[in-house]
Amino acid sequence: MRMSRAVFLLAFVGLAACGGDARLRDLRSFTGGPDEFSVIPGKELQSPKDYASLPTPTPGGSNLTDPNPRADAVKALGGKPGALVPGGVPTSEVGLVNYVSRNGVAPAIRQELATEDEQFRKRQSRFTKIRITRIDRYNQAYRKQRLNAYKEAARWRAAGANVPSAPPEDH
Incomplete structure (x- = not known):
């Protein structure tokens, strides 16, 4: 009787260990973004x-109670709602933008990097398709x-160079 309870408990604990959010460290995105503000009415x-x-109805758009939900969310999080409006480079950052773009600008850099990163991850995971348990491939890649x-x-x-101090290194 004691042995069957122990086996049952061990099987239950083993099954519970298999749970969890496997997408937490997955390299792919499963959503279009956060929707923490989607159910909270901004105004009465x-x-x-x-x-x-x-x-x-326009999902993700404005409505009568919340005409500008994205700007309200940015403001609630301490940002500048005006930064959502595409209006070019702010005058305070013109010098920085001119300096970093002195050798040219690739207009599709995000798409190029996404494609290169996907190819890199495929090369790194060439022989990792066969597995018995879930493995965090992020650090390996x-x-x-x-x-x-x-x-x-x-x-x-x-x-x-002046470098700020850091905590002692763990050995």
């Missing part, structure tokens, strides 16, 4: 005088690109 709900005059903060700080100090 009101009953319209005529239901026939209501505009058609990018381990050669990882920076060692302590070596970088030492390199910059040796070059004569």
Whole structure:
């Protein structure tokens, strides 16, 4: 009797260990973005005088109670709602933009990087399709690109740059 309970408990714990959110460290995106503000009414709900005059619903767009949801969310998080309006480069950042674009600008850099990253991940996971358990492939794929903060700080100090102190390195 005790042995069957122990086996049952062990099987239950083993099955529970298989759970969890497997998408947490997955390299693919499963959503179009956060929707934390999708169900919270920004202003008090009101009953319209005529239901026939209501505009058609626009998911992710404006509505009568929340005419500018994205700007309201940015403001609630401490940002500048005006930054959502495409209006060119702010005057405070013109010098920076001119400096970084002095050698030219690739207009489709995001798409190019996404394609190159996808190809890189496919090359890195060539023989990893067969597996018994779930494995975090993120660190495996990018381990050669990882920076060692302590070596970088030492390199910059040796070059004569002022580098802030860091916590002691764990050995």
